[in-house]
Amino acid sequence: MSPSISLTINGEARAVALDDPRVTLLDLLRERLDLPGTKKGCDRGQCGACTVLVDGRRVNSCLTLAATLDGAEITTIEGLALGEELHPVQAAFIENDAFQCGYCTPGQIMSAVGLISEGSAGDDPERIREGMSGNICRCAAYHGITIAVQEATRNMIRTDKEDAA
Amino acid sequence: MPDTLDPHVRFGSNSGQPVTRRDGLAKVTGTATFAADNTPDNMLYAVFVPAAIARGRVTGLDTEAAAAHPGVTHVLTPQNRPPLQGDPSDKPTMFSFRFEALQDDSVRYAGQPIALVVAETLEAANEGARLLNPKYERLTPRTDIDDAEPYAFEAAGFGLPANTVHGNPEAGHASAAQAIDVTYETAPQYHNAMETHAVVAKWEGDHLTLDMPSQAISMSCAGFAYYFGIPAENVTVRSPYLGGGFGSKAIPTGPYVLAILAARMTGRPVKMMLTRQQMFGPVGHRGQTRQRLRLGADDTGRLTVIDHEGIAATSTFDDFVEPAANASQGIYAAGALRSTHRAVKLDIGTPGPMRAPGEASGSAVLECALDELAEKLGLDPLELRLKNYAETEPGTGKPYSSKALRECYAQGAERFGWNSRPRAPGQMRDEDGLLVGWGMGTAFFPCPMFMAEANATLRADSTAVVETSAVDMGQGAWTALAQIAADSLGLPLDKVDFQAGRSGLPDGGVAGGSGHTATAGGALHAAGGDVIRQLGEIAAADPDSPLYGAGNAGFVARDGRLYVAGDESRSEAYTDILARSGGAEIAGNGSASRAPETAEQHAMNAHGAVFAEVKIDPDLCQMRVTRLVGAFAAGRIINPRLAESQLFGGMIWGISFALHEEARHDHKRGHIVNADLAGYHVPVNADVSGLDVITVHEEDPYVNALGIKGVGEIGITGTVGAIGNAIWHATGKRVRRFPIRIEDLLTS
Ligand code: FES
Ligand code: FES
Numbered sequence: 001m002s003p004s005i006s007l008t009i010n011g012e013a014r015a016v017a018l019d020d021p022r023v024t025l026l027d028l029l030r031e032r033l034d035l036p037g038t039k040k041g042c043d044r045g046q047c048g049a050c051t052v053l054v055d056g057r058r059v060n061s062c063l064t065l066a067a068t069l070d071g072a073e074i075t076t077i078e079g080l081a082l083g084e085e086l087h088p089v090q091a092a093f094i095e096n097d098a099f100q101c102g103y104c105t106p107g108q109i110m111s112a113v114g115l116i117s118e119g120s121a122g123d124d125p126e127r128i129r130e131g132m133s134g135n136i137c138r139c140a141a142y143h144g145i146t147i148a149v150q151e152a153t154r155n156m157i158r159t160d161k162e163d164a165a
Numbered sequence: 166m167p168d169t170l171d172p173h174v175r176f177g178s179n180s181g182q183p184v185t186r187r188d189g190l191a192k193v194t195g196t197a198t199f200a201a202d203n204t205p206d207n208m209l210y211a212v213f214v215p216a217a218i219a220r221g222r223v224t225g226l227d228t229e230a231a232a233a234h235p236g237v238t239h240v241l242t243p244q245n246r247p248p249l250q251g252d253p254s255d256k257p258t259m260f261s262f263r264f265e266a267l268q269d270d271s272v273r274y275a276g277q278p279i280a281l282v283v284a285e286t287l288e289a290a291n292e293g294a295r296l297l298n299p300k301y302e303r304l305t306p307r308t309d310i311d312d313a314e315p316y317a318f319e320a321a322g323f324g325l326p327a328n329t330v331h332g333n334p335e336a337g338h339a340s341a342a343q344a345i346d347v348t349y350e351t352a353p354q355y356h357n358a359m360e361t362h363a364v365v366a367k368w369e370g371d372h373l374t375l376d377m378p379s380q381a382i383s384m385s386c387a388g389f390a391y392y393f394g395i396p397a398e399n400v401t402v403r404s405p406y407l408g409g410g411f412g413s414k415a416i417p418t419g420p421y422v423l424a425i426l427a428a429r430m431t432g433r434p435v436k437m438m439l440t441r442q443q444m445f446g447p448v449g450h451r452g453q454t455r456q457r458l459r460l461g462a463d464d465t466g467r468l469t470v471i472d473h474e475g476i477a478a479t480s481t482f483d484d485f486v487e488p489a490a491n492a493s494q495g496i497y498a499a500g501a502l503r504s505t506h507r508a509v510k511l512d513i514g515t516p517g518p519m520r521a522p523g524e525a526s527g528s529a530v531l532e533c534a535l536d537e538l539a540e541k542l543g544l545d546p547l548e549l550r551l552k553n554y555a556e557t558e559p560g561t562g563k564p565y566s567s568k569a570l571r572e573c574y575a576q577g578a579e580r581f582g583w584n585s586r587p588r589a590p591g592q593m594r595d596e597d598g599l600l601v602g603w604g605m606g607t608a609f610f611p612c613p614m615f616m617a618e619a620n621a622t623l624r625a626d627s628t629a630v631v632e633t634s635a636v637d638m639g640q641g642a643w644t645a646l647a648q649i650a651a652d653s654l655g656l657p658l659d660k661v662d663f664q665a666g667r668s669g670l671p672d673g674g675v676a677g678g679s680g681h682t683a684t685a686g687g688a689l690h691a692a693g694g695d696v697i698r699q700l701g702e703i704a705a706a707d708p709d710s711p712l713y714g715a716g717n718a719g720f721v722a723r724d725g726r727l728y729v730a731g732d733e734s735r736s737e738a739y740t741d742i743l744a745r746s747g748g749a750e751i752a753g754n755g756s757a758s759r760a761p762e763t764a765e766q767h768a769m770n771a772h773g774a775v776f777a778e779v780k781i782d783p784d785l786c787q788m789r790v791t792r793l794v795g796a797f798a799a800g801r802i803i804n805p806r807l808a809e810s811q812l813f814g815g816m817i818w819g820i821s822f823a824l825h826e827e828a829r830h831d832h833k834r835g836h837i838v839n840a841d842l843a844g845y846h847v848p849v850n851a852d853v854s855g856l857d858v859i860t861v862h863e864e865d866p867y868v869n870a871l872g873i874k875g876v877g878e879i880g881i882t883g884t885v886g887a888i889g890n891a892i893w894h895a896t897g898k899r900v901r902r903f904p905i906r907i908e909d910l911l912t913s
Binding site: 019020022023027030031034035036037038039040041042043044046047049076077078080081086090091093094095097099100101102103104105106109125126128129130132133134135136137138139140141142143144145146 | 185186188189190191192193194195196197198199201202203204286287288289292357358359360361406407408409410411438440441638639640641806807809810811813814817818821841842843847848849850851852853854856
């Protein structure tokens, strides 16, 4: 009999039957829950392609066993936009050509969202580069990525201020 | 070949605009479907077992243990593997390599597939593969470039000459007032696209459908058809998105064939995705090289000879050789030129084309050697290059189809501030006490074209559908090609339905050689032109049209209207022309390839100049590239935003080549010890800052109908040498191997 865990994935509460205790969060999303937006680049925590938010923190989903996540809240690239409205990071990635093939992009974007909420980089390019260095882009779209994260950070701070006012 | 562009279209409406990627929304929302994102019903997972030794034989596999693991459905070994209809040692297409598909028990390199496990889940397949626990008979592996005797051969790369001589090199050496004779080495490099090779294979009768990344769709169909004994039209390849290619995804490989075989055997769809570790072996790499460069110059710095010998590693069972020495042909006006290649056969996977194959490794060494010569002559490195500026192609004397290299040097040097560079090394420090060095190199890449075809259909409502099996591996083809297609039809971009990325469309050719936009774009341009020509004929023959009788003047197509060339007061909307003609669609087609006469008459290359600044910790010798300015002249730029990204990407590959990438073999056991992304270094974001790209205006009436030269690969060339030279300029140390490591600077 498969054990079951409850997860909230992109805002939706789900009871997930685990057919195998070895399943990682990445393979759960991609192979079992029809959420293949999260990508596999190395399967061992070396590239960041599989980055998702778990309870608001960025994690490498390939290194996270699904069985350990009972009760967790997961946000993947599929759950970032609000309906038709792109998240500011997504919009900034398009505008600044922060990707080429797009394979690392879901991970880059989730990592950027995590970085911005960590609040440690601000819009300082050097800190952004450092904070985004767990996400490899073989197409080397780094120039655009840094500018996109900078721009999205500023836009989000501005919106927050406006909301507060 | 016309001296001007085909006049039916005015470029600039769509082409030349920095529009964002048409696939951008899909890529930032996670809805772009890469091959392994497909999970059809009833699918099985396949995992291959890589050989742990580099040479010998597999003597035992615990197939019982693997087969007994819950979920495992099949275990394939050379003992029970069903037959293939085509021999894996044959080469059915131009892009074919010999591969292993369990045809016997021999091991030719570490990482070679030696068994395949098929299971209901990925977890079960992985565990089954582990349980096979192979036993081997080992032979001493040969993985060091000194482990075998170099031999001579005829063709380097894909059919390039292995030996080329212009003028008299011996006389060039004899007459040299100053000479250098240096030997450099470059490391084996692995493409490592972020998306590993992946396929979902499905059979329906004798029809095969493959979701897989492919840089060469129709050639892939032909290749797989051959191995499985079916007509090429029975193979459907769907490759809407590639997670990077860089040359490694153009060629059918053993793992793919095994997955397809498993699908045929089981009658179920099969998914296989290579692990990162499995990317180091059966799917190609850039071969290791050792290059000797002998340069001679007269007292004034004019080159009397460039004599470039390359030795490159290849496999024991195939013959792709990195054509590095050819990079010395065609750039500098030396009195004599000689490029020769030899190869050594090692127990490694066969190398293949990797972004700028030959040019990257060859240019790295050539540009460093020139720097060494400049030092000896007491010349500024840029001055040396200008003294040897080639006004016509060295050796052949052919005129260049266009060459704005002088402007690249000037604009790049200006932006970088090159003029204030002290001649001697070790002169500059920054405010933190770091050593600062500046270096430069010339960038150079040929402009090949392949063959491509396209269709275009204009509908009664002034929308159009265009079709070609072109592929977007990140270079932006879907966007740039759609821009060309829209211009060719005189329509706004959003009126054109662009169909590409799968078989069953007109052959879009190969995404490689930096020639895809020119080739597939040329076909689209011609197809659109065919439609407009027919539309013009209809209008000119129609007494009710304001264009009646204007056929001889010709037409210009713009924004859904035809205008009489030279008399813009006369025009008519496509919709009106088509409505009167019965509202029928107009279908056109076109093709593109290089016209042999133009290739005969002109030398065609893209050029550039790269300037690098490095900063080096004087005690720890940690090196950082802090500024990189590249100025490139590459003909018409269809989309400046995407072209800039390509050039940035290439330059960062240059940083990677110079400072990061190296697969290291354990020469005792023969395997690669750093076969993953922790050990095999590529640049991360923190390694990249201060990048600047200039695209220098260049019009080229000869290179192809669109004047496009291509930007995908040139960025690596020039950059590697510029960084190596900057490191010398900072430290006074010449390191003659790439990547340059901290220990190379620590040991003086
Ligand atoms: S796939 Fe998880 S870090 Fe690479
Ligand atoms: S966009 Fe291709 S790997 Fe980042």
